[in-house]
Structure formats: structure tokens, C-alpha cells
Amino acid sequence: MFSTIIEQIVNGIVTGSVYAIVAVGMTMIFGVLRAINFAHGEYYMLGTFGAWFAVDYLGLSYEASIIVGLLSTIVVAYVVGRLVMQRMVGAPAEAGVLATLGIALVLQNTVILVFGGGYKFFSGGYIEPLSVLGFSLAGQRILILVVCLLVFIGLELMVTYSRMGKSMRAVSQNVECCEVVGIDVPKVVLHTFILGAALAALSGVLTAPVNVSVYGGMGELITFKTLPIIIMGGLGNVRGTFFAAMILGIAESLVATYVGLQFRDTVGFATLILMLMWRPYGLFSTQARF
């Protein structure tokens, strides 16, 4: 009984890691743009497709396919960032919703047109199970956990010490003041956006071997799982996102075990409703930042 609970918590942490890497990109983009990026899951999908293409068509190894997945997403994110996201600075919230929803449809359907709507099969990755602390886990999941920790340590350091990180925080606090003191706001927006999209792609590439199926619509569910996490974590809050993702991952895992798998997605949406009712500014902030 006790070991079952521990095992389910471990499962939840692994699931939480996947969510965390995707969600942190979305929350950072929200920070600088004040816009929910509804196309965020599509970058997760693009990364996965890039890697799948590299393995299936180019015959590359899984390690090389990670690079291909990331690079192809960065290119797309650069174009989208230049053409669309930079124009969102100072635009009303509706514009952001419409633009990112539109981009989601365009990206999704382009991929379906090019590669077809059927499910693809991702081969590659470290899928052999390893035994850790008495639990059986695929090597790939341990990789995801480690990468997640590294990503968050890296991001913490970046937003605290680097010039770009400090500019991001500045832009998320006050756009007008940034312009006054000479911070290049569109550039910060573009960089944040590319970083966020690349993190989503990284999450996609890392989970592809354990999720096996690759298809055009796979990003949608990820976008909707991410929403409650970034709200729970406090919009724009990197550290908060990490803990929120872990909480959601563990809660989902326990619900799937003790209530029923069919109620799993309910957890995220119920959390979203409760958060918006009682703490719309997140679990870890005492007041609204925006």
C-alpha cells in the first residue's frame, strides 16, 4: 500500500517534469507579452515531428534527432516571432488570443497536409526499463527528470544573473519603463518566445519515445494541460511553474490510480476553476502581478 503510493508519486513527478518544461516556456512568454500562447502545444508537436522526420526519413540517431527537432522548431518560432509575436507588444489581450489560436490552426494543418493525418510511430530513445529504488522506469523517463531539473536550474540562473534574463523580468514588470531606459523590447520578446517554443519542443522530443504515437493534433491536449499549471504557478513565475507542474502531475497520478483513469483530465480543469475562483494570482504569490 505504502509502496504503491510512493510509486504513484514517482510517476506523478515524471509526468510533472514533462508538463513543467512545456509550461515554463508558456509562462515566460506570458510574462513579456501578457498573452496566453494558445499555439504552445504546437511547438511541442513540431519538435516531435522534427525528431520523427530525422529518425524516419534521414535515418539519424535519436541523439541527433533531438537537435533536428529543436532547430526546426527554433526556425519556425523565429518566423512566427518576427511576423506575429513582436506585434503583440502593447496590443489588447484579444489580439493575442486570436493570433495564437490562428497560428495553432495553421501549424497543425500544415503538418497534417505535409505528413498526412494518420498516426506515426516514433522509434528511438531509451525505452528499456531500468530499476530505480525498486521501481521500474524507462531510461527515457529518468532522462526527462534530469533534463527538467537542469532546465529549471539554468532558467533560475539566467533570469537572476544574465542580462537577457534581467531584461525579461524588466519587460514583464513594465514595458514603458523598459523603453525609456533603452531595453530593446521587441528583441526581448523575440528571444523569450524562441526560448519558450524551444523548451516546448525539447519536452516533445524527450517524451516521443515513451508516447510512441506522433500526429498533427497532439499539441492541443498539451496546451490545455499547461493552462492550469501556469495559473497555479502564478503567471510569469518560473519557480512557481515548477512546483505547480509537480503538484498537478502527482494529483493526476493519484486520481488515475484511486478514482479512475477517465477522471484524470478532470484534475487539471477542476484545478483551473478552483484557482480562478480563489487565487487567480497563483499559489505562490500573495497578490496579482498583472
Place this chain on the structure above:
Amino acid sequence: MKHTLSRRALCISTAILSLAVTVPGLSSIALAADGTIKLGLVAPMSGPNARYGAFSMRGAELAVKEINDAGGIDGLQIELYSADSQGTPVEGVSATRRLIDEDEVDYVIGDVSSSVTLAMQPVAEDAGVLLLNAASSNPKITYAAGVGGFKWTYRNYPTDENRAFVVAKYAAEQRGFTKFAVLSVDSDYGRSAIEFTKKYLPEFKGEILTEDYYKEGEVDFRSVLAKIRDSGAQAIIMYGLADTTPIIARQMVELGLAGKVTLVGNGEFNTEKTIKSAPTALEGAVEAAAWLPAWDSPESKAFVEKFTTTYDEAPNNHAYVHWDTVHLLAQAIHEAGGNDREKVREALSKIKYKSPVGEVTFDDHNQARLPMILLQIESGKPSIKGAYTAEIEYPAQ
């Protein structure tokens, strides 16, 4: 002047048409005179299930061509009309009406999707046109047919209930499983298959230890598989989606369930792609299908070969069942002694049709008694374990 004329013509033709429709005997006599049999096919030609529609159409076309080339049915040629249901009940109903009212077909074959077929049933019943279903598996369709209500609906396809029964019987009797876990897709298909499994499982002393349903697009099964592992279940009853099976199979390997817990049910366990994803987890898996290209009978092999040379693509289940159903109808028309709807309907109820999977007869609910083909994955390859027929226990009227 011209305007009034055409309106009058319209009135008269409508009057004649409605007369023809309300008196079925009259219309069939009128239509039989021109020496052709008009057959309508309703299938999803566009939309997400367009692939199934295309296969259905090709299967039916091939059968019509075979029959016509061999001189027709007692000299009568078949003319095939098709209409697009788009996989939705609303479009399916208007497609059926179009076939009956405008093309004046005597027989309708359709649809693939159960919800569309359910909506088509009253339309065909009102018009007194035979609706012969070839590919919908929801048991409700024939629960409400024959003595259950709709006299003009027949189904030449095994139901989810047949499938559930056959799988439960095989798993219990041939494999000796008594402890089961349920992991099915959260849809009408997944849930109704489990409902029927529960109806028959007590007969085989089987019990269900855990029961879970997954949403379409679910990718994380670790929690539920760990629960199944700890429950001590011997087999997982799964009526799932083809694209999710590899995910579950891989996570079974991850959690050490492979080789200990067997998958039974339906969800494309037998394709090369799925088996390759996790060979150890799928070894021994049991699946029930209405038909598959590997089915070993001369007629079935000949069909696969003919279809492949004609269309440059191997047939799927939908192509086969529509091809087979056209041949079944042709035999019924032949036995009825001509193109008379009422007589054809009576002939169908009494028919003994030899299909490539076995002899087909209809029960009093107009449901064909059809075998399900059971296959088991052995050494990474599907191996056919035989065809099993199940008699449906209908609830009391």
C-alpha cells in the same frame, strides 16, 4: 406560361412519386420493367472517415462488376448509386432520402458508422426499402430490428456483443483466465463492449478486478498499469483505439507487465507496426475481428487478390464486408425470383448464404449469425485460431 407548365408537371410527378412510394409493390413492378436493379450505397465519402467510405465503395463496386460481368442476377443488371453520409447522422439521413426519392433505389446498403445507421433505420422503414447494413457494430441496430421493430433493417456484420462474447469465451476456456482488468477507450464502442463482456463473463467464472477507461489522446498509463499489476489480473480486456495500443504496450514493458498480463479484445493488436512497438507485451494477445486479409479460405484469398490488382491497394475489413454484402443481396434477389422488395426481404430471412467466413443465416432480429475470427499473437505474428459464432441473448420484449 412555361412556369405554370413546369409547376403542373412537378405536381403530377410528385403525386405519382408519392403514390409509388406508398405502394411498394407498384414501384417495384414499375422499376423491374426496365431490367436493372437499383442499389444505393450510403457511406462516409468525405470527412474523417472518408477512408472507410472509399474502401466500402470499392468493395461494393467490385462485387457489382463481378455480378454484372457474369450476366447479372437472372439477367438483371445491378446499377450502383452512392451517397455521402460524411459520417454524421444528419447527412446520412438526407443521403438515404436522396437515394430513395431521387434515384429510386430498391435496396440501400449502409452506413459504416453505427450512429448514422441508427438514424437511417426509420427512413428506410417508412419508405419500405430494404436497409442492409454491412459494417456497423452497435448491438442496438438489430435489437430494434425484425421482431424488435424495424422490419426492413438487416445486418450482415457481427456486433460488439458478438465480439465481447467470443473474446470472453476464448480467454476463459482456451487460455484459462479468470481474473481480468478492464482498460478500454471512453466511448460508446469501448464502454458498450465492456457492458456486454460483463453480461457474459459470469458464465465463464470470470471476474473483473479493476475497471478504467481512457480518453482519446491519453498517453500516460503508468498509474493505471501499476494498479493492474498490483491487482493480480491475468489479462487486460481492452477495446481500444489502434493508435493508443502501442503506447499502452510499451508502458506495459516499462512496468514489467509484459509476458505476465495478456491483452485481449480489439484495437489492432495484430498489425506489424503495433507488434514491433513492444513485441514482448503483445506476445499471446488475443483479438477478435470480423475479417482480415490473412483469413485462409479460397474465396477470401481470391477476393484479396482481385481487389489488390483492381485498386492497387490491399482491401481492409470495410472493403470485404461491402463486397460480401452485395453478393449476399444478389443471392437473396435470385432466391426471391426477381426484383420484388417484399419477396427479397422474405428470402433474406430464410437465406443460407455461403460467405468466405462461413454460412450466414439471419435470426429473428434480422441479425446475421456471423463468426468472429479469433487471432492470437505467436512469436510476433498473428496466428488465426478459428472462427467462433455466438448466439445473441436478446432482452425480453
